[in-house]
Amino acid sequence: MRNASKPEPLLQVRGLTAGFGAGPVLFGIDLDVGHAELVALVGANGAGKSTLLGAMSGLIRATAGTITLGGEDVTHARPEALVRKGIAHVPQGRRLFGTMSVEKNLLLGAYLRHDREVRDDLKRVLGHFPALADKLSRDAGTLSGGEQQMVALGRGLMARPKLLMVDELSLGLAPKVVDHLIEVVQQINREGTALILVEQDVLVALDAASRAYVLENGRVVLSGAAAEVKEDPGVRRAYLGL
């Protein structure tokens, strides 16, 4: 679906300004995510990456600009409406319900759904994360960090998203676990789900993604093919420390 005539992207953000009480954190953000595309969003701490995810999942109000999903204006849609329309958010630090079972945490991702296919989706999620299969009845808080991240990703998938936004997949995880989770995320992407990866481990994100955006002080300062962004001298100096 990616050709020169530019098909309608899945998600289109135009001129987005948003923030908290003290004033905007994001200034005129333009960002596109194509159908089943894997996009990396990188930048220093405080650049506005998580705020942007918050705005795209309806948690933070846009004060200017538009967000469209599949051609529909969703700029002021509420978080639960955005989940229904196909945007799922895996927040930084996983944010699981630690004293609830793994199974309940996963099923919460399908909280808004009442169809009979929820159980099939649970099976599909366990297909991606077989390590969780024999831990469904355990309290989520007793799992290792890597397993908790699997539950958080799985919970996001249970909403059957068109776009899954993952904030800091690698946070606090062993290198081998990060590699494994990135492989699963790429598999999920190949099966047709678009993804936004926000990462401090910039190399991991740029190696996995097809396109990337670099955020600085609430503005997009660079965007393009992930491979080209990786070779950009400013990016290498400012984020990769090379």
Added chain:
Amino acid sequence: MSAAAAQLELRSVTKRFGGVAAVDGVSFEVGAGDIIGIIGPNGAGKTTLLNCISGVYRLDGGDIRWEGHSIAGMPPFRIARLGIGRTFQIVRPFGSMTVRENAAIGALFGREDARRGPKEAFEAADGVLELVGLAAKAALPVSALTIPDRKRLEVARAVATRPHLLLLDEVMAGLNNVEIDEALEMVRAVHATGVTVLLIEHVMRVIIGVCRRAVVLEGGRVLAQGEPEVVLRDERVIQAYLGERYAKRLKA
């Protein structure tokens, strides 16, 4: 102190939760002025080990000796007063206070001979904030700090207790490479004041960047230890922890 005597000595340290031994007979020594990294898979027992050393958990077996004396079974505040400071993985600063006030709290407690009254505590806080690179932000509320600065403040609070040994639990998590390099400068500066450092990290840039020795835990046991350059090329460590892709990147 002679270089031969260990400042901290772990002897077959064991901690069980239910039937699971989270830390299972771990032994190693830390010399005064050393800087040692603890690495290993999630769930290997790294944070549990730190909790054993700082007295958060009581041991189920073995002994921990500090400057030649057993500290096993001591409550955390007494261990802090002996000069073992620590940070926490999830930082919990006092949100309604300024950066300076947060750092001063560390100086009010901590090592027995380093505790002081409020006025001296604020002076000590200023010194520590200078050391960790937060001096310019001393008057700000904690809520105004970015993540890297919150990590700095967490280190500042621990350093303000004037520890002889500082235990750092993943203070570089969530930082990008350039922010990590800045944080490494902070760790080097603290270490240069004569503080022994024992740190947990998943970021190999940190282990290679500052550690003289790395201890690899897996399943609660010591899998390998030695110089970082050697340990990170150990086939068992690659299998259990680093993964093939990382190992390739390391060689490249």
